Amino acid sequence: MRVTLLGAGHIGQTIARLLATSGDYQLTVVDRQSEPLALLDGLPLATRVADTADDAVLLALLRGQDAVINALPYYLATRVATQAREAGCHYFDLTEDVAATRAIKALAEGANTAFMPQCGLAPGFIGIVAHHLAQSFQELHELKMRVGALPAFPTNALKYNLTWSVDGLINEYCHPCEAIRDGRPTEVLALEGLEHFSLDGTEYEAFNTSGGLGTLCETWAGRVRTLDYKSVRYPGHRALMKLLLEELLLKHDQGTLKDIMRRAIPSTMQDVVLVFVTASGLRGGALVQEVFARKIFAERSPAHPTSAIQITTAAGICAAVDLFREGRLPQRGFVRQEQVPLPEFLANRFGSAYQQSRQVESIG
Missing domain, CATH: 3.30.360.10 (Dihydrodipicolinate Reductase; domain 2)
Known part of the structure; x- marks a missing residue:
């Protein structure tokens, strides 16, 4: 599956490592700066320095890709989703922004591709x-x-x-x-x-x-x-x-x-x-x-070293993309987080990060 990951920051780094080492993704990581991309040297992926806030650049990056994972700041979510629809590739993101999610839901109406925002920890x-x-x-x-x-x-x-x-x-x-x-x-x-x-x-x-x-x-x-x-x-x-x-x-x-x-x-x-x-x-x-x-x-x-927020957020979006690739989620239109069955999420190789955590036995 050909995937472009936009953003090589704190969370993007972890997403890139998980997907690149899984063997099932042809991954390209894009960032506005070269420094974070250099931290991914040695991994089986491609990198590109590009202006991720430019619509024309985004469209060119996404054409020919199966999916885009948007790990950019929340205020770029609608822009990236718009170009994903134009390019005909599936869209996944981490946004917590309510207005952006509503806009993406509208973009998903009648689309031949899937739009699944809010794939992190919360929402997610x-x-x-x-x-x-x-x-x-x-x-x-x-x-x-x-x-x-x-x-x-x-x-x-x-x-x-x-x-x-x-x-x-x-x-x-x-x-x-x-x-x-x-x-x-x-x-x-x-x-x-x-x-x-x-x-x-x-x-x-x-x-x-x-x-x-x-x-x-x-x-x-x-x-x-x-x-x-x-x-x-x-x-x-x-x-x-x-x-x-x-x-x-x-x-x-x-x-x-x-x-x-x-x-x-x-x-x-x-x-x-x-x-x-x-x-x-x-x-x-x-x-x-x-x-x-x-x-x-x-x-x-x-x-x-990986922080808990990196682990949980990257696990959420990587599991969503993985379940989608396996055909376990709707393949077009707007996809809600609650359409993901919890047992399938926890059984997924990426979602299992939540299984490996410690269950709390008592709440006071």
Whole structure:
């Protein structure tokens, strides 16, 4: 399968290594800079330096390809998807942006190729899990998703280190969040809905952030009383982000905030990803609850250390592409994450990264 991967950044590097070494993909990796591409030397793939924000360049890159994997910033998603449709190649991405996903869904109408956005961790794997749990109830009452990509050793006041895209992080903190309340789709404010819980003896907080639900609100509208998604952080993080974004008005000057965070908050490869989904409702006339909880840790390989967010995000999109290649997913039109059967995802050679994680036995 001929695949072009756009973006050789933090996540793109891991995607490239997984696909290139699998033996089933003829991979070309494209980036605007040569430095990240040089890190892929020695792998069985081709590289190209090109302006990935130029429509004509994108179209030329995608012609003759079977699929494109878009690992570029979220604000380029619609542009890449548009050129993918023009080139006649299948489209996969990692975007958490709600507006971009709606635009891609519109592009997919009547297309002869598949468009599958939101293939990462959240949105992505979290939606696959939630949909799987939800289907086991005769009457679904609540479906709650909580995900955190956290430093293993927080040391600053924000209790946070950069583990993924700053653009994506700020985007999910600043936009309204989809939810279902009392059976009706609605929007709730980012950074609101604060709650606390403990996991393996560690205290966490969770609050509304945008994009993590993917298309689940549309899929489950009218069939569930409460549906929501929240990001997990260490206690105190949300209060400081509200100070920066709302009281200091940096929500309206996101460029400055991103510069501050890149300059002052260290990145880390020593992270942990928490996945926590609860579903409750009626089964056999009884009110029951099902829980899916995982912790995924970074890999400290001397040759290629890989963070937990790299592992989980790359596993999500590589498994989606792999299942598509095997004909296990729809081959045209808009493909939702919840169309991926959880057992098939976990059995996949890439999706098995979530099987190898540690299952959490108790939630307090």
